[in-house]
Amino acid sequence: MPDAALVRSAPPGMLRASWLIARKDLAIEFRTRTAFLSALVFALLAATIFFFAWDATAVAASDLAPGVLWVTFTFSGLLGLQRSFGVEQADRAIDALLVTPVDREAIYLGKAIANLVFVAGVEAVTIPAVMLLYNLPVGRGTLALAAIALLAAIGLVAVGTLFAAMAVNTRLAELLLPMLSLPFFVPIVMAAAGSSAKLLAGRPVAEAWPWLRILIAFDVVFVVACTLAFPFTLEE
């Protein structure tokens, strides 16, 4: 006797499921907005504090800017990543998701996309603010800066989402996420700072290319690796 229930519904494919999950996460984030605003305010405060931490007469502010930018980017990104799986853990909503026929990788991709939007949103405000505070020249370099920020965000989010999924199930969640993620963020920060310093100083793209190559390779390797590793972080 054919089982009607099996025939009737067609669970969404991986891309559509990822999109639905990302949309759900963003809807939740949009309702409260606290995490986004906290990360944003943190980034702006950090950029401000860094300025006073250096002697502006010894080093030009515009030389400091790339470093400041990517360090604040990293730490405000971590703030956003912290809450990423908390919402699933709170009432065990993740169990309801795991009982459905949805691909496990789609859960990871959906959350990563939502985190990417979050981080990109914070960056969209922070970068102009840093350019303002540090007197960075607005010009051709700005577009390149946005592109580098996007590439760096992809890498950050790929690794951070996976470690957030792991950390939330452990005893030391808030400590573990930064501790595990930061070594992985180091190549991202180095590449982003190195290439953006070159491009903001007006150097040709060819000089920044070695760094950009590392950044792109990092993104490709870790998006694939983390997507494949994610199912292992679910209880089985």
Add this chain to the structure above:
Amino acid sequence: MSSTLSRDTTVNAPTLSNGTDWLIIAGLASVAAVYVRAFLFTPPEATQGPAQRILYVHAPSAFVALYLAFALMALTSALYLWLKDEKLDRVAESAAEVGLAYTSVVLVTGPLWGKPIWGAWWTWDARLTLTLFLWFIIVGYLVLRGAIDERGMRARYSAVLALLAGFLIPFIHLSVYLFRTMHPMPIVLKPSAPSMPGVMLVTFTSAFFAFTLLFAGLLRARYRMATLRDSLADRENDR
């Protein structure tokens, strides 16, 4: 589906040696022999003086930490994710702890060597920086293991971390190397192995063997301890 019950560990658990652990003794003895040879039978290097002898500890430890301990950690973790055999997880755990010890030795001897020779405690040398990041990664690995009680989850999570770290290390190496070429650091005297005269070379290579032997001994002892701990826990749970 093959059973993953950990009762199987109690059957063939290797015992922590009731007698003496010959491998560790052999390792320690050979390390001691290398020290003796380094101090008494190998002349100090012309330009650097006696401090150069730290190289006989520093370089082999760095080799063991990265190419033996960490490689073993990453490899057994990858295999664990594939085969789900608990023994692989125990090897990874042991390799991490012993590797941490060796990495710490590198990070301590590096500045001790650097200060008298180059006048600076830390020069962000490419290899030393890589070892620093390795240290952070292994510490993170061990803290993660400490934060999870359930054995299956602990093994899986740390395996994922170690595997990803295996992908990370080449990127760190590339990034640091590129950083140093883009930001020229003060030129530093870098004595390296190939230009050594014969008698120093012999001490140098035998140091590598000695430290590797010690690593094997420590790894095996730590692995046995892990097996014993797990089978004790199994027996307690069965009660």
Add this chain to the structure above:
Amino acid sequence: MDFRCSQLSLFRRTPPPYLSGMPSAAFPPNDASPILVAEALVRAFSGRRAVDGVSFALQSGECLALFGPNGAGKTTLLRLLAGLLAPSSGTCRMGNDASRAGSSPRGLVGLVSHASMLYSALSARENVEFTARMYGLPDPRAAADVALRTMRVADRGDAPVRSLSRGLQQRVSIARAIVHEPRLILCDEPYTGLDAAGSAALSAALDERRASGAALVLVTHNIDEGLALATHVAVMQRGRLARYEPRADVDASGYATEYRDLVTADA
């Protein structure tokens, strides 16, 4: 269903030897193939067996009420049946399809537990609709509406879940679990926190689903509610089914006392 357990004496204390680790030959072939067949399910955590050899089968329209003390392994068993956990050994098959050992075809299972499994910032409607979309239902909005109305919570459907009382949240959670009309519904203490109206709505919904062919596993501490819905009754103790019998063989008035004696005898 031709179970020898129908000959179980109500006053038997020791678990019958054939109920744990039962070989599959003990399940006779049947015309109406069972919705769920569990064979020798075992699940261990760090060496400790939370579920230690559980076997049973459920036909369409049957409801198994599962009682047992805390820590007996009931929640672990439900998670195994739902496919959230893989068994350490043994199999769990659903429908006609002898799927991979250790997994039930998702899309046929609904899970209710004492955690609400809801996103508290979203509304009830959004939660149930999201689940409907994840199951790939053709009209998620309509399906969500039906489910919410069945659980009598449609009028509060647009308020964020965290503003609802515990009982209403539980109703929304049940609506979420049945939105895709599952063939197997697993309930882990679903009556917790429900008032009389909520309990009535839940019982009515579960009974309606059972009448339309679904199978139910109901874990509860509330013996009366359990016996009211059950076609089969079981007691789980230390990872095993200590008792398993059809509801018809159970004397409702005396059962509560027997159950209490059974679990305190081993405590």
